[in-house]
Amino acid sequence: MSRNRSVLGDFLRGLGGATFFLITILRALPGALLRPRLILQQLYYVGVMSLIIIVISGTFVGWILALQGFRTLTTFGATSALGVFVAATVIREMAPVVTALLFAGRAGSALAAEIGLMKATDQLSGMEMMAVDPIKRVIAPRFIAVLISLPLLTAIFAVMAIGWAGGHLIGVDLLGVDQGTYWGQIHAQIKLHDVIESIIKSACFGVVIGWISVYQGYFAAPTSEGVSRATTSTVVMSSLTVVGLDFVLTAFMFR
Amino acid sequence: MISPDSDIHVRVRGLRFSFGSRVIYDGVDLDIARGKITAILGPSGTGKTTLLRLIGGQWRPKSGTIEVDGVNVNKLSRNQLFELRKRMSLLFQSGALLTDLTVFENVAFPLREHTDLPEAMIRDLVLMNLEAVGLRGARDLYPEQISGGMSRRVAMARAIALEPALIMFDEPFTGQDPISMGVLIRLVSSLNKAQGLTSIIVSHDVKEVLSISDYAYVISGGKVLDHGTPEAIRASRSEYAQQFLHGRPDGPVPFHYKSAKSYSDDLLEPAK
Amino acid sequence: MQSRALEILVGFFVCIGVAAVFVLTFRVASQDHVGSGGIYEVTAKFDNIGALTRGAAVKMAGVKIGSVKGISIDPKTFQAVVAIDIDKTRNDIPLDSTAKIMTAGLLGEQYIGLEPGGDDQSLQNGSEIKFTQSAFILENIIGQLLVSMTQKGKDSDSPAPAPANAPAPAPAPATAPAAKAAPAK
Numbered sequence: 001m002s003r004n005r006s007v008l009g010d011f012l013r014g015l016g017g018a019t020f021f022l023i024t025i026l027r028a029l030p031g032a033l034l035r036p037r038l039i040l041q042q043l044y045y046v047g048v049m050s051l052i053i054i055v056i057s058g059t060f061v062g063w064i065l066a067l068q069g070f071r072t073l074t075t076f077g078a079t080s081a082l083g084v085f086v087a088a089t090v091i092r093e094m095a096p097v098v099t100a101l102l103f104a105g106r107a108g109s110a111l112a113a114e115i116g117l118m119k120a121t122d123q124l125s126g127m128e129m130m131a132v133d134p135i136k137r138v139i140a141p142r143f144i145a146v147l148i149s150l151p152l153l154t155a156i157f158a159v160m161a162i163g164w165a166g167g168h169l170i171g172v173d174l175l176g177v178d179q180g181t182y183w184g185q186i187h188a189q190i191k192l193h194d195v196i197e198s199i200i201k202s203a204c205f206g207v208v209i210g211w212i213s214v215y216q217g218y219f220a221a222p223t224s225e226g227v228s229r230a231t232t233s234t235v236v237m238s239s240l241t242v243v244g245l246d247f248v249l250t251a252f253m254f255r
Numbered sequence: 256m257i258s259p260d261s262d263i264h265v266r267v268r269g270l271r272f273s274f275g276s277r278v279i280y281d282g283v284d285l286d287i288a289r290g291k292i293t294a295i296l297g298p299s300g301t302g303k304t305t306l307l308r309l310i311g312g313q314w315r316p317k318s319g320t321i322e323v324d325g326v327n328v329n330k331l332s333r334n335q336l337f338e339l340r341k342r343m344s345l346l347f348q349s350g351a352l353l354t355d356l357t358v359f360e361n362v363a364f365p366l367r368e369h370t371d372l373p374e375a376m377i378r379d380l381v382l383m384n385l386e387a388v389g390l391r392g393a394r395d396l397y398p399e400q401i402s403g404g405m406s407r408r409v410a411m412a413r414a415i416a417l418e419p420a421l422i423m424f425d426e427p428f429t430g431q432d433p434i435s436m437g438v439l440i441r442l443v444s445s446l447n448k449a450q451g452l453t454s455i456i457v458s459h460d461v462k463e464v465l466s467i468s469d470y471a472y473v474i475s476g477g478k479v480l481d482h483g484t485p486e487a488i489r490a491s492r493s494e495y496a497q498q499f500l501h502g503r504p505d506g507p508v509p510f511h512y513k514s515a516k517s518y519s520d521d522l523l524e525p526a527k
Numbered sequence: 528m529q530s531r532a533l534e535i536l537v538g539f540f541v542c543i544g545v546a547a548v549f550v551l552t553f554r555v556a557s558q559d560h561v562g563s564g565g566i567y568e569v570t571a572k573f574d575n576i577g578a579l580t581r582g583a584a585v586k587m588a589g590v591k592i593g594s595v596k597g598i599s600i601d602p603k604t605f606q607a608v609v610a611i612d613i614d615k616t617r618n619d620i621p622l623d624s625t626a627k628i629m630t631a632g633l634l635g636e637q638y639i640g641l642e643p644g645g646d647d648q649s650l651q652n653g654s655e656i657k658f659t660q661s662a663f664i665l666e667n668i669i670g671q672l673l674v675s676m677t678q679k680g681k682d683s684d685s686p687a688p689a690p691a692n693a694p695a696p697a698p699a700p701a702t703a704p705a706a707k708a709a710p711a712k
Binding site for chain 3: 040041043044047048051087091148149151152153155156158159162163186187190191192194195198199
């Protein structure tokens with residue numbers, strides 16, 4: 001009983017601390033935006049370095065959806081809807097969620113480890129003693145880079161999954177769905193608000209992943225064990241939060 | 256209050272600080288003279304690094320005051336504290352170099368963050384500071400490519416880049432081979448002489464530190480046990496100071512960690 | 528030099544990211560012309576709207592010209608009142624046009640089909656479409672079919688297709704064309 005209460009207490013304390021930290025970051029954002037070079041550097045580590053995994057995964061997800069969709073749709077004699085099946089699944093769910101999960105594993109964990117190591121080797125304290133605010137100099141540019149990268153990566157994932165190399169390759173070139181039908185069905189069924197909702201979702205996921213990874217890194221115990229724990233909990237917590245938040249957002253946007 | 260041009264650069268009065276239930280400082284008074292090298296000696300685990308962080312305002316004491324240039328560090332706002340820190344430097348034991356920047360960029364870091372100097376001038380200043388620590392040739396290396404002693408020298412070049420008035424060294428000689436220790440000792444003392452820097456060295460390398468310092472404090476168990484010039488410390492009649500200075504294994508600091516039972520009782524007790 | 532390469536790579540990344548957003552927006556998603564401000568609203572009353580939902584398409588000759596904005600019930604007649612947004616460029620639809628609730632395919636979603644009348648006046652903001660035809664309710668048709676079959680069993684003289692319309696439970700003007708709509712699919 002008292003154990004449960006302390007777990008709850010720890011959780012609330014952690015959440016409160018993380019919220020306070022987020023506010024500190026948000027306050028540092030305007031200043032950080034004045035230093036585009038720092039953001040540029042982080043965009044490279046966070047965005048460009050995640051590009052390959054996103055492109056490859058997007059392509060495979062497109063292939064898988066085309067194969068699975070074709071099997072199911074054949075039983076209803078509705079293979080002409082293959083394009084819209086792939087496009088709707090990808091744009092509404094797969095692209096934002098899978099990209100966010102991969103991104104948490106690739107970039108979020110790296111961020112947590114990097115910041116945790118900077119803390120363990122006194123680099124953050126050192127900056128503070130040099131009268132440089134590590135939140136402005138280290139944390140905020142990384143947070144901004146995550147916010148910019150994730151929606152862009154999500155769009156790239158979606159285009160790869162639906163486009164020539166992805167679902168189109170399997171559906172049209174391999175399974176023989178008519179090319180005009182593939183695109184025609186997509187045009188008829190996918191609306192602009194689907195795309196907008198997808199991007200809103202990925203932006204929300206970006207805030208969550210950026211927040212969790214810099215928080216975990218910044219408050220990691222300054223030991224090798226602490227850093228490894230921060231890395232693991234970044235991936236676990238980001239993934240769970242993304243999946244949970246996806247349900248909430250989907251329910252919210254569902255009419 | 257002390258005036259900014261007083262001989263006392265840092266004044267600590269009645270300092271108390273603890274981590275949870277563990278008391279680190281229990282009423283410590285220190286006066287750090289301007290332009291001199293002051294050594295803070297004490298065994299490992301007495302929180303000597305903590306003292307430097309307290310002076311730098313990173314942590315707040317439970318009670319007591321810490322004045323730097325007559326300003327109470329703990330009464331400052333974050334911005335005022337940052338202004339104050341531009342005039343002081345703390346050298347971490349590890350060097351705390353930024354691992355994603357080259358040696359050159361590390362030394363340029365405080366200049367780029369705090370000044371609007373043109374690139375050419377930054378380059379000149381950085382090269383001058385690197386030359387002073389003898390590492391101008393290593394400017395394009397990354398921190399992981401240089402030794403620990405070299406890291407500390409780079410950190411020194413970085414620490415003096417903004418021409419501070421106060422520089423604090425955290426265990427600058429620990430774990431160094433004799434040659435790089437000699438280099439570091441010479442650097443610390445030459446920085447002090449050439450630029451009139453107030454230097455605080457926290458260390459347990461007694462012989463080396465006493466050889467260059469003007470004044471020394473011996474701290475243990477959260478209290479100042481002895482203080483004076485190096486000669487006075489060496490001649491100290493304090494049993495503890497003698498044990499510490501000469502590295503005797505037993506004395507006021509017992510060889511045996513405190514145990515609830517006597518040795519014989521412990522041995523005779525049947526195993527569980 | 529190194530920072531130049533960095534800038535190029537990041538620039539490349541942002542470019543293809545933005546390009547992907549554009550592809551999704553302009554090549555994949557259909558553009559909603561309706562609802563971008565250039566619309567006018569008309570209403571139509573139906574006895575039964577079936578499974579029609581908000582956002583359903585409004586088509587004329589199979590071309591989408593608007594969408595269903597809202598559905599409510601008339602407290603006096605207990606009919607469904609459907610508010611329809613129509614693209615402003617279609618401002619020449621005759622006033623006596625007929626609105627029918629149709630189904631895309633046998634099991635597909637329902638939409639409103641407009642059949643133009645011959646009136647000189649045209650629909651404008653706030654007009655009501657007077658001629659409507661309710662949804663095709665499968666259960667009603669099956670019910671009618673069963674009734675006609677039992678009647679055929681009792682009275683074999685009666686011709687088969689005729690009673691399909693006659694014993695309809697719903698009011699005549701709405702239901703009669705509903706049965707007619709079925710073979711149109």
